[in-house]
Amino acid sequence: MKARIGLEIHCQLTTLKTKLFCGCRADYRKMDPNTNVCPTCLGLPGSLPRLNGAAVKTALLIAIALGCKSPDVLSFFRKNYFYPDLPKNYQITQLDIYGPACVGHDGQIKVDDRDVRISRIQLEEDPGRIVYSGASEKNLETLVDYNRAGAPLVEIVTEPDMESPRDVRIFLNLMHDMLENIGASDASLEGAIRADANVSLEGNNKVEIKNVSSFHDLEKAVGYEIMRQTNNIENEIEIDKETRQWDEKRRITVSARSKESDTDYRYFLEHDVPWIEIGNACDMLRKDMPESIATRRQRYTAEYGISDQVAEILSSQQYFARIFESARTDENSRELANIITTDLMGLLETRQKQADSKLGSAELGRLVGAMMDKRITRTSAKSALQSMVRDGRSFDDIVRESGLGTVDDESKITELVGSVIDSEPGLVNQALASPKAVHYIMGLVMKKSSGRADPEMVRKAIESYLDSKRNDAPDQ
Amino acid sequence: MSTDLGITLAEYVRGVASGEISCEEYVVATLDRIEKHDAKLHAYVSVDADAVEAAKGVDAAVRAGRDVGALAGAPFGIKDNICMAGTRTTCCSWMLEDYVSPYDATVVDRLSGSGGIVVGKTNMDEFAMGLTTEFAAFGPSLNPWNTECVPGGSSGGSAVAVSALECIASLGSDTGGSVRNPASFCGIVGYKPTYGRLSRYGLVSYANSIEQVGIMARSVEDVGIVMNAISGEDKMDDTTRRDVRSGADHTPDHIADIDGGVEGMAVGLDVDSFDESTDVGSAVRRAADAFEAAGATVTDVHIDHGPSSVASYYVLTAAEAGSNLARYDNLRYGYDMPQEGYEYNAYISRARSRLGPEVTRRMILGGFVPSAGHAGKYYLKALKMRDALSAQVDGVFADGNLACILSPTVPVLPFKFGEKIDDPVELFRMDSNTVLANLTGRPSISVPFAMSSGLPIGVQLTGSLDSDAQLLRIANTIHASSESKGAPQL
Ligand SMILES: [Zn+2]
Numbered sequence: 001m002k003a004r005i006g007l008e009i010h011c012q013l014t015t016l017k018t019k020l021f022c023g024c025r026a027d028y029r030k031m032d033p034n035t036n037v038c039p040t041c042l043g044l045p046g047s048l049p050r051l052n053g054a055a056v057k058t059a060l061l062i063a064i065a066l067g068c069k070s071p072d073v074l075s076f077f078r079k080n081y082f083y084p085d086l087p088k089n090y091q092i093t094q095l096d097i098y099g100p101a102c103v104g105h106d107g108q109i110k111v112d113d114r115d116v117r118i119s120r121i122q123l124e125e126d127p128g129r130i131v132y133s134g135a136s137e138k139n140l141e142t143l144v145d146y147n148r149a150g151a152p153l154v155e156i157v158t159e160p161d162m163e164s165p166r167d168v169r170i171f172l173n174l175m176h177d178m179l180e181n182i183g184a185s186d187a188s189l190e191g192a193i194r195a196d197a198n199v200s201l202e203g204n205n206k207v208e209i210k211n212v213s214s215f216h217d218l219e220k221a222v223g224y225e226i227m228r229q230t231n232n233i234e235n236e237i238e239i240d241k242e243t244r245q246w247d248e249k250r251r252i253t254v255s256a257r258s259k260e261s262d263t264d265y266r267y268f269l270e271h272d273v274p275w276i277e278i279g280n281a282c283d284m285l286r287k288d289m290p291e292s293i294a295t296r297r298q299r300y301t302a303e304y305g306i307s308d309q310v311a312e313i314l315s316s317q318q319y320f321a322r323i324f325e326s327a328r329t330d331e332n333s334r335e336l337a338n339i340i341t342t343d344l345m346g347l348l349e350t351r352q353k354q355a356d357s358k359l360g361s362a363e364l365g366r367l368v369g370a371m372m373d374k375r376i377t378r379t380s381a382k383s384a385l386q387s388m389v390r391d392g393r394s395f396d397d398i399v400r401e402s403g404l405g406t407v408d409d410e411s412k413i414t415e416l417v418g419s420v421i422d423s424e425p426g427l428v429n430q431a432l433a434s435p436k437a438v439h440y441i442m443g444l445v446m447k448k449s450s451g452r453a454d455p456e457m458v459r460k461a462i463e464s465y466l467d468s469k470r471n472d473a474p475d476q
Numbered sequence: 477m478s479t480d481l482g483i484t485l486a487e488y489v490r491g492v493a494s495g496e497i498s499c500e501e502y503v504v505a506t507l508d509r510i511e512k513h514d515a516k517l518h519a520y521v522s523v524d525a526d527a528v529e530a531a532k533g534v535d536a537a538v539r540a541g542r543d544v545g546a547l548a549g550a551p552f553g554i555k556d557n558i559c560m561a562g563t564r565t566t567c568c569s570w571m572l573e574d575y576v577s578p579y580d581a582t583v584v585d586r587l588s589g590s591g592g593i594v595v596g597k598t599n600m601d602e603f604a605m606g607l608t609t610e611f612a613a614f615g616p617s618l619n620p621w622n623t624e625c626v627p628g629g630s631s632g633g634s635a636v637a638v639s640a641l642e643c644i645a646s647l648g649s650d651t652g653g654s655v656r657n658p659a660s661f662c663g664i665v666g667y668k669p670t671y672g673r674l675s676r677y678g679l680v681s682y683a684n685s686i687e688q689v690g691i692m693a694r695s696v697e698d699v700g701i702v703m704n705a706i707s708g709e710d711k712m713d714d715t716t717r718r719d720v721r722s723g724a725d726h727t728p729d730h731i732a733d734i735d736g737g738v739e740g741m742a743v744g745l746d747v748d749s750f751d752e753s754t755d756v757g758s759a760v761r762r763a764a765d766a767f768e769a770a771g772a773t774v775t776d777v778h779i780d781h782g783p784s785s786v787a788s789y790y791v792l793t794a795a796e797a798g799s800n801l802a803r804y805d806n807l808r809y810g811y812d813m814p815q816e817g818y819e820y821n822a823y824i825s826r827a828r829s830r831l832g833p834e835v836t837r838r839m840i841l842g843g844f845v846p847s848a849g850h851a852g853k854y855y856l857k858a859l860k861m862r863d864a865l866s867a868q869v870d871g872v873f874a875d876g877n878l879a880c881i882l883s884p885t886v887p888v889l890p891f892k893f894g895e896k897i898d899d900p901v902e903l904f905r906m907d908s909n910t911v912l913a914n915l916t917g918r919p920s921i922s923v924p925f926a927m928s929s930g931l932p933i934g935v936q937l938t939g940s941l942d943s944d945a946q947l948l949r950i951a952n953t954i955h956a957s958s959e960s961k962g963a964p965q966l
Contacts, residue, residue, distance in 0.1 A: 048712060
């Protein structure tokens with residue numbers, strides 16, 4: 001039986017400076033509770049929302065990236081419900097039921113070979129956070145932190161066009177990379193992207209899955225839910241239209257007792273936020289739109305001759321793609337791409353490390369050039385790269401000061417090989433008997449040279465040393 | 477005590493500037509008068525004794541030749557739903573009994589910035605819902621012309637304070653006539669500007685798409701002086717943005733042409749809004765005559781107020797109130813009530829019992845009219861009626877000749893306490909002339925024009941969008957012909 005899976009993705013616009021309707025910081029993380037607040041985001045009597053124009057622009061960028069249409073005029077609505085994390089007991093959000101008024105609608109993106117339709121994209125305020133604390137289960141205190149209240153949030157709603165947990169995973173990865181690529185969100189931040197799913201099997205009721213804390217778990221939850229529903233149908237048990245929560249510990253979904261679908265949100269127009277005429281904003285934004293990941297990958301393989309696999313990794317991360325583009329020459333593309341994807345990405349795995357990196361792209365180009373000319377070895381390059389990222393020193397200085405240049409002087413290498421073998425006299429006989437020992441000697445020599453010796457030359461030097469020993473050998 | 481408290485703001489400002497009036501003396505005399513009469517009249521819910529210190533500063537500045545601003549230390553009353561940092565803002569509700577705002581409303585900030593001194597916060601119907609001040613949680617205000625009568629509402633305290641000379645001018649808020657109605661009942665000028673002209677930042681929301689801060693004073697020129705000081709765009713209130721409102725000038729001079737008269741202007745007489753056989757109706761007819769005498773032409777206009785405009789007004793305000801007041805859940809505001817043993821929703825409904833009967837009525841209505849299954853019949857229909865009403869008013873002003881519409885402010889004279897409070901529908905009808913301006917965003921002003929049985933009668937002038945300065949000029953003309961002069965004898 002075919003499964004139909006739709007997603008609702010909540011993405012915080014973490015790259016913005018301020019909240020959606022006030023001047024408090026959009027990045028509320030690492031702050032003491034209830035310190036990132038003002039009359040507006042606390043919903044104090046008499047306060048009013050002031051729309052953050054940058055948030056509208058960023059949300060429109062997302063709409064463009066997902067091929068959505070945007071109406072000429074945007075408006076906001078109130079979603080009325082009671083919850084302690086909601087300062088005003090209503091959320092300012094967007095709504096299309098009275099005609100298109102959200103930042104985007106009717107979009108579509110390719111997920112593998114499948115088209116996933118985007119129903120709508122809406123801009124809204126994040127609620128605060130509820131924290132439970134207390135000595136025991138029975139003695140729980142409910143604490144509310146409004147630092148997050150009013151943070152700019154975009155909700156992306158898809159049609160149920162996915163069929164498997166795998167589709168979900170690919171789609172979420174695409175979203176993650178796209179949001180980073182257009183600079184809308186730092187998806188790696190805790191809570192920056194959250195997603196809910198709905199799952200139905202052909203002709204049966206739809207089940208919503210909420211409370212899933214990671215993409216990985218969402219994939220699992222969807223998988224579980226398909227299995228559960230299939231079992232039910234096989235046993236002729238009707239599937240309830242309901243909301244289910246993901247139980248992280250037991251790895252199953254459980255029925256949420258409250259039927260959220262029954263809540264009446266009494267939506268109506270938010271008059272405190274005047275309608276926004278978009279005019280030609282979308283055309284302007286389209287011009288400044290960063291190249292899409294797909295186009296970039298295509299370009300990397302077609303124009304620069306980079307392998308599919310490396311191009312996919314490199315193109316999906318704008319930060320590294322940008323370094324790649326600025327250090328790239330017609331000669332170094334492949335080497336450069338390799339060193340970025342195998343070494344640099346490991347060194348700069350977090351957004352913070354990327355921000356702190358002191359690596360200049362011209363210096364990176366020099367390093368790759370030296371590697372290609374065999375002036376340094378791969379091992380030396382790796383250690384130089386670390387120092388360049390950390391201290392911002394120039395490649396030439398590092399090579400000079402720490403002598404990382406390749407040792408390719410034949411007499412020096414012969415000397416190195418001699419001294420290593422002399423230090424362990426038993427080695428020669430072993431080496432003469434087994435090629436494995438040759439590798440071992442080679443390892444010792446490379447280590448003694450701090451990785452600088454030209455490996456090919458070392459191998460030759462060991463061979464010729466052993467040859468000379470063979471010739472010297474007495475009767476066998 | 478020889479200080480004449482009955483002067484206008486304009487006279488006061490000139491007197492302070494020339495050194496003839498001491499701000500300190502005037503403010504002290506005002507506070508004395510509040511002390512003497514307000515226990516009975518109950519215009520104020522809190523009084524700021526620090527006002528005297530501020531007044532001394534104004535006198536010192538005058539002596540030193542420094543600028544004292546356009547309001548020159550004039551004492552103001554501020555409706556208790558307008559926030560002032562450090563003082564209680566209760567909305568005359570037990571729910572906010574001890575609520576102290578951490579910030580100033582923009583209008584308060586600008587008022588102080590122009591040298592105005594706030595002497596106290598004024599009484600009102602709870603959360604501005606009502607038109608007699610009988611729904612004030614801490615007790616009603618009395619009409620200074622006849623203390624057995626209601627002063628009107630919801631800005632009853634602000635009107636009583638100006639009328640009884642307990643301040644020189646005041647700020648109220650007008651959702652469906654809440655400034656104009658008590659101004660009419662108390663014999664003063666009450667003005668609601670075009671929507672978006674005064675910042676609502678710091679005005680506690682009741683029906684945010686409809687309400688405006690309003691100004692109450694003893695003369696139309698005084699209203700203009702205050703408008704010049706506090707109106708205009710505010711970055712804290714997006715609905716004051718000029719581009720939102722067709723780019724019209726937001727800060728015209730409201731007093732430059734105030735004495736320009738009405739020669740050659742056309743006034744539309746809303747003939748369906750009054751019955752000429754009543755005291756109120758005949759006063760409106762005499763006002764029309766006065767306009768003609770002053771050189772204006774008066775033409776009959778027909779506006780179908782019908783029952784639909786009041787119905788639409790109550791549906792929309794209830795829906796918005798239901799949302800705006802939802803935050804008063806006793807979690808962040810309210811009073812000591814242990815949560816122990818309550819489920820969240822049960823706790824909220826228990827906490828809500830602190831809200832008074834009129835607020836409760838409108839909250840319940842507000843939960844119903846925009847709800848699924850009912851929105852089409854009520855809320856959405858009300859929006860359509862509002863659009864239709866706006867189109868109708870546009871039609872009246874369409875040929876560009878008409879300067880304003882003349883009608884009574886309230887169809888009846890001030891009535892006795894308790895007379896109508898038990899009949900909400902009858903009370904709602906009192907709003908039939910005033911809600912038009914709120915539903916359509918137009919500027920509107922009530923001017924005291926006549927007296928009957930010792931009670932004031934106000935006439936109402938409603939202008940087209942952004943015609944505020946012209947409306948004040950017209951109102952100033954008719955005020956000059958007013959049959960009612962002076963303050964009530966206390
Ligand atoms: Zn804030």
